[in-house]
Amino acid sequence: LLGSGPTLQIAYAYEVAAGIRVATSADGGLTFTQLDTFGGSGAHLPSVFLRQGPSSVQADVLFLAAAACGTELHHARWTDFPASVREDFRVTQATMTPTPSLPGRPIWNGGHTPPLSFGWRIQQVSWLGYDATLDGDQIVVAVDEVTFDAAYCCYGASFGAPSGRFEVNGQAAQNSSQGGTPPLAPGMTEPLPPVDPAHAHQLALLRLR
Numbered sequence: 001l002l003g004s005g006p007t008l009q010i011a012y013a014y015e016v017a018a019g020i021r022v023a024t025s026a027d028g029g030l031t032f033t034q035l036d037t038f039g040g041s042g043a044h045l046p047s048v049f050l051r052q053g054p055s056s057v058q059a060d061v062l063f064l065a066a067a068a069c070g071t072e073l074h075h076a077r078w079t080d081f082p083a084s085v086r087e088d089f090r091v092t093q094a095t096m097t098p099t100p101s102l103p104g105r106p107i108w109n110g111g112h113t114p115p116l117s118f119g120w121r122i123q124q125v126s127w128l129g130y131d132a133t134l135d136g137d138q139i140v141v142a143v144d145e146v147t148f149d150a151a152y153c154c155y156g157a158s159f160g161a162p163s164g165r166f167e168v169n170g171q172a173a174q175n176s177s178q179g180g181t182p183p184l185a186p187g188m189t190e191p192l193p194p195v196d197p198a199h200a201h202q203l204a205l206l207r208l209r
Contacts, residue, residue, distance in 0.1 A: 002050040002057060011081070013046035013061050020046045020063050024082050038076055038086060042066035047132045049139055056080040060139060060208065062091070062132050070094030070124025073143055075208065091206065092143060094124035099149055123147045126201065139208040146201050 002009040008028040013020055019039035023032045039046075046063040059081035065074045073091040078084050099119040129144035195202065 002052060009050060009057065011048050011050055011059055013048040013063070015044050015046065017041065019043040020061065020076070022048065022059075022061060022082075024059075033082065035082055036086075038088065039063055039065050039074065043074070045128060045130075049132075049134055050081065051134070051137060053079075056084075062130070062139070062141065064125060064128075064130065067094050069096040070122055071126075071129075073125050073130050073141070091141070091208075092125055092145065094122070096123075097121050120150050121147060122150060135207075137209075141206040141208060143204045143206065144201055145204065148200070 006028050007026065010025040010029055010032075011022060013022045015021075016037060018041055019037045020043045021037045022035045024035065025032045043063050043065045046061050049060045049062075051058045051060070056079065059078045061076040063074055063076075065072050072094050075089040075091050077087045077089065079087070097120065099121045123145060126144045126146040129146070130141060132139055132141040134140075
């Protein structure tokens with residue numbers, strides 16, 4: 001929402017089969033205009049923001065999109081909403097890189113499977129893994145990127161597991177069913193320990209202008 005009264009400007013984003021769609025109103029919700037669908041099939045979890053600039057209104061939509069190697073956070077922007085041409089950005093990039101061969105595993109008859117030599121490391125945004133809010137004239141985004149090590153065997157069936165454990169402030173995160181989640185940087189003023197790249201989950205804080 002932006003403004004008030006009969007000229008209140010409204011914008012909301014929602015999911016459709018072909019991607020993300022935005023509807024907007026410049027008359028307090030009396031009438032709405034739908035913009036072109038974007039993001040592609042499977043795009044989901046949109047967040048929309050309106051910001052008043054010196055001479056125009058800027059609109060930003062953040063959403064999760066399915067890419068070739070996994071889930072990514074994407075950003076659509078109108079610098080003069082809704083008249084300007086939409087600009088599309090990739091905030092994060094999902095990657096898939098080969099990993100060293102994994103040793104074979106024991107099987108029921110006392111033997112071992114061959115080494116798993118088709119391993120891949122996949123880095124992507126985790127399930128529902130972002131949140132965003134306005135801070136003044138900037139959008140602050142928290143993104144949870146997760147890394148998996150996967151191997152392909154047994155006629156192409158895939159097996160994967162997180163490459164590490166999720167830790168916050170140096171302490172292993174508790175399962176929510178076992179007493180809730182530990183605090184994450186209380187007040188955002190306390191110093192944090194160095195990031196351990198071996199952890200499966202990495203939290204990034206971004207500012208979009």
